[in-house]
Amino acid sequence: MTSGSPRTTSGPARQEHQQENNPLFWLTGLVVGIALQLFTLLVEPPLGMNEMAWRCAGLAMMMAIFWSVEILPTAITALLPLILSPLLGLASLDKAAAPYAHPVIFLFMGGFVLGLAMERWNLHSRIALRIMMVMGTGEKRLVLGFMIATALISMWVSNTATTIMMLPIGLSVTSMIRHQGKMSRGFPIALLLSIAYGASIGGFGTLIGTPPNALLVAFLQEQYGIQIGFAHWLIIGLPASIIMLAITGVWLGYFGYRLSGEENHVVRESIKEQQKLNGSMSGAEKAVTAIFLLTALAWIIRPWVSDIIPWLELSDTTIALIATVTLFILPASFKKLEFLMSWKEMRRLPWDVLLLFGGGLSLAAMIRRTGLADWIAGSLNILGDMPPLMAIALVVTIIIFLTEVTSNTATTAAFLPPLGALAISLGMDPAILAIPAAIAASCAFMLPVATPPNAIVYGSGMLPIRHMVRSGMVLNLAGIVIITLLCHWLVEFII
Structure with missing residues (x-):
C-alpha cells in the first residue's frame, strides 16, 4: 500500500477487557451491585453521613462493581447516572446530563x-x-x-x-x-x-x-x-x-x-x-x-x-x-x-470512551455535591499529620496496584472526588493529590488484564505472563518513586 491511499480497517481499534464467559460470575456481580444500591435505600446511613450521600455511595459502589466485573459494557454503565440520579433524588436530569457535554x-x-x-x-x-x-x-x-x-x-x-x-x-x-x-x-x-x-x-x-x-x-x-x-x-x-x-x-x-x-x-x-x-x-x-x-x-x-x-x-x-x-x-x-x-x-471513533468520560464526571459531581466526598475525607482524618510527600506516595501506590485489575478511567473517576476533599482537609490544593492519582492510573504494567496494550501483546502468544509480571513490578515501583517526586516538585507550576 502506498502512503497516498487511505488506510482501511475492519472496525474500531479497541480492546475490551472481558471476563471469562462464566454466567455465575456475571450473575454474582450483577446481584452484588444491585444489592449494594438497595442496601443504601433500606438501611440508615453511617454516623455523620446524610441520606443523599448514602444513596450516592450505593450508586458509586454499584457502578464500580459493574465497571470492574463488566456486568454491562463500560459505556452503558456510564449511562446509569442519567437514569438513577433523578430516581434517587440525587440530581435533576439536566444536572446529571450536563457533564456528558463537558x-x-x-x-x-x-x-x-x-x-x-x-x-x-x-x-x-x-x-x-x-x-x-x-x-x-x-x-x-x-x-x-x-x-x-x-x-x-x-x-x-x-x-x-x-x-x-x-x-x-x-x-x-x-x-x-x-x-x-x-x-x-x-x-x-x-x-x-x-x-x-x-x-x-x-x-x-x-x-x-x-x-x-x-x-x-x-x-x-x-x-x-x-x-x-x-x-x-x-x-x-x-x-x-x-x-x-x-x-x-x-x-x-x-x-x-x-x-x-x-x-x-x-x-x-x-x-x-x-x-x-x-x-x-x-x-x-x-x-x-x-x-x-x-x-x-x-x-x-x-x-x-x-x-x-x-x-x-x-x-x-x-x-x-x-x-x-x-x-x-x-x-x-x-x-x-x-x-x-x-x-x-x-464510525471508528471510540464513542464508548467519551460516554465513559461523561458518566465518570457525572458521578464525580454527585459524590461532591451530596457531601459524600467530604464524609470520606473526614473518615481519613488519621492522615491529618501526614507530610504531603508521604500522602502523594500513598495515593500513587494504591492507584498503581489497584489499576492492575480495574479500568484506569473508572478508577480515576471513583477516586478523584474523595482525594480532592481529602487534600483540602489536609490543607493542600486538591490538584496535589488528584494529578498524581490520574498519572498513576495509567501505570499498569504487570498483568494482561490491566490495560489494552498489555492484553494485545500478550495475545500474540509469545509473551509468558511471568515476564510481564516481573518487568511490570519493576516499573510499578519505579513509577511510584518518579510520579511521587515529580508531582511533589512540579504540580505547583501548573495550578
Missing part, C-alpha cells in the same frame, strides 16, 4: 479525530519506520526505537490503536532476526514489552494521550475552578514520560534481558524496503501533518496568546474542534471530492 470531552474527541486522520493516511507507520531507522537496528536499539515510536504516537493516537499498529511490525522484525539465527533469547519478549509499555507511558505525556488525563482536567475545572491547559500539562506529563521511558529502556535492554548491541543489516534493509513501498509523502499526508503540527503548536502557545489578546476566548477545546472541522473541509482529492476525513471514518 468541553474536555470535545477536546478529547478532537484528539481522537486527529489520530484517526493519521491512521487513515498511514502517517503513523511512516513515523514509526523513520524513528527505527534513526535509532538503529541492534537488538537494544530496536527495543528502544520501538518503545519511543510507540510512545510518541500514543501521545496523540489511542494506546490501543497504537499497539495494534506496532505489534505486526514488531513480530515481523522478530521473525526476520529469528530466521537469521542470531536472535538473543529474550529479544522477542523485550520487544513486545517495549510496545505495550511505550503505549501506556506515552499516553500520560500529553493532555489528550489517555482518558484519565482528560477526566482529571474536567474534574478540577468543574469542581474547583482549576484550569490546566495542554501546555501546562506538558510541564509534568512530558518529564514523567521521558523518565519512565528511560528507566524502561535501561531495564529491558540491559538488566531485564541480555540483548545484542550489534547492528542487523537485514532488518535495516527491510525497513528501507518498507519505506520505499510507502513512497514519498502524498498531498493528503502533508496536509494532515501540517494540521497536526499547527494544532500542537496552538495548544502549546495558547496561554501566551490569551495573555496578549485577553478578549479572545480561545481554549484547547476550540483549537481541537477547529482542527477537526478543517480535516473535513480540506480535500485529499478535489477531482474525486474526497476529503482528509469522512464521516465513515468517524
